[in-house]
Amino acid sequence: MLVEVLKRTLVFMVGLVLASVAVFGFMAVLPGDPAQVALGVNATPEALAATRARFGTDRPLAVQYLSWVTGLPAGRFGISYLTGAPIGPQIADRLQVTLWLVATGTIIALLIAVPLGVWAAARHRRVSGTIVSCLSQVGVAVPAFLAGILLISVFAVRLKWLPSGGWTPPAQGVGRFARQLILPAGSLGLVQGAVLTRYVRSAVLDVLREDYLRTARAKGLGPYRALARHGLRNAAVAVVTVLGLQLATLLIGAVVVERVFVVPGLGSLLLDGTGNRDLLLVQGVVMVLVVAVLAVNYLVDVGYTVLDPRLRRLR
Numbered sequence: 385m386l387v388e389v390l391k392r393t394l395v396f397m398v399g400l401v402l403a404s405v406a407v408f409g410f411m412a413v414l415p416g417d418p419a420q421v422a423l424g425v426n427a428t429p430e431a432l433a434a435t436r437a438r439f440g441t442d443r444p445l446a447v448q449y450l451s452w453v454t455g456l457p458a459g460r461f462g463i464s465y466l467t468g469a470p471i472g473p474q475i476a477d478r479l480q481v482t483l484w485l486v487a488t489g490t491i492i493a494l495l496i497a498v499p500l501g502v503w504a505a506a507r508h509r510r511v512s513g514t515i516v517s518c519l520s521q522v523g524v525a526v527p528a529f530l531a532g533i534l535l536i537s538v539f540a541v542r543l544k545w546l547p548s549g550g551w552t553p554p555a556q557g558v559g560r561f562a563r564q565l566i567l568p569a570g571s572l573g574l575v576q577g578a579v580l581t582r583y584v585r586s587a588v589l590d591v592l593r594e595d596y597l598r599t600a601r602a603k604g605l606g607p608y609r610a611l612a613r614h615g616l617r618n619a620a621v622a623v624v625t626v627l628g629l630q631l632a633t634l635l636i637g638a639v640v641v642e643r644v645f646v647v648p649g650l651g652s653l654l655l656d657g658t659g660n661r662d663l664l665l666v667q668g669v670v671m672v673l674v675v676a677v678l679a680v681n682y683l684v685d686v687g688y689t690v691l692d693p694r695l696r697r698l699r
Contacts, residue, residue: 389686396682403674404456408449411667417441418465421661439465439664452667461668466660471668474653479672481551482649485569485642486634492573493580493630500577501584508589517585523578528637532571532644539567549646568645572637576630583626628684632677 419435420427427435436442440451440462452462461471500516507513540548546567552560639651646652650669657665 392685399678404453407671411663462664466662478650478653488569489572493577496577497580497584501581504585505588520578520581528575529640535567551647568641624687628680631680
């Protein structure tokens with residue numbers, strides 16, 4: 385098991401290096417001069433040269449990359465071309481907001497998917513199971529931003545139960561923070577919960593057909609007790625795989641949802657930086673998102689070995 389974890393860690397580290405090269409290279413080949421954007425079209429050549437020297441864009445690309453990548457572990461992402469402020473603290477502040485949104489959306493998705501998926505599988509030949517499957521299929525077709533707009537229309541505009549947007553840090557008021565978090569996290573969680581429900585249903589259905597579960601039933605265990613004791617852990621292996629992919633989808637979906645609900649997270653920071661052509665800021669935000677996706681995939685790979693003892697024996 386330890387050897388397998390070390391292998392996965394090495395793959396993760398190599399992936400980080402390749403990702404940093406890809407992100408930096410993509411931003412480097414984009415057209416446009418940050419100094420020209422910062423100073424405007426009427427800037428003199430002398431002012432442009434001084435600004436390029438201040439930004440560090442007059443250095444060779446290899447030197448720029450090494451300077452940028454070596455500062456990442458310490459949270460040094462460079463200086464914003466637009467504001468002149470350090471990028472690291474901006475990303476750290478916005479990342480906290482996005483993590484709250486993604487974590488809450490994930491919890492909502494699991495609370496929806498696990499019971500409904502198990503129910504739909506256990507009763508797949510009955511009307512109630514078919515209804516759950518149909519509803520989950522409809523939820524898969526709804527994008528997160530549309531779910532957010534519908535939730536605003538119902539709970540903020542018509543019922544006036546919840547605010548339609550905004551953000552208050554927990555330290556400034558837990559109640560207001562929770563009220564403002566419900567709708568954006570719910571729009572992410574409902575859609576991803578519908579997707580996960582389909583996978584939970586399929587995984588549990590596969591388990592229900594296994595011989596060991598029929599043996600447990602023959603020994604006197606009821607259907608739900610046999611499933612709980614012997615089936616859910618095996619079904620969890622497939623579900624964890626999909627959950628890892630869905631976490632990446634939640635991060636990307638948060639970019640749009642944050643804009644819909646005026647939430648100052650990484651998504652809003654990324655869109656603002658793109659609109660202002662603050663390429664170094666965009667580069668830093670994209671790298672953080674890529675690292676998050678790679679980290680989730682790494683944890684999923686390690687989780688296989690923990691959940692399924694057969695994998696430990698094979699390796």
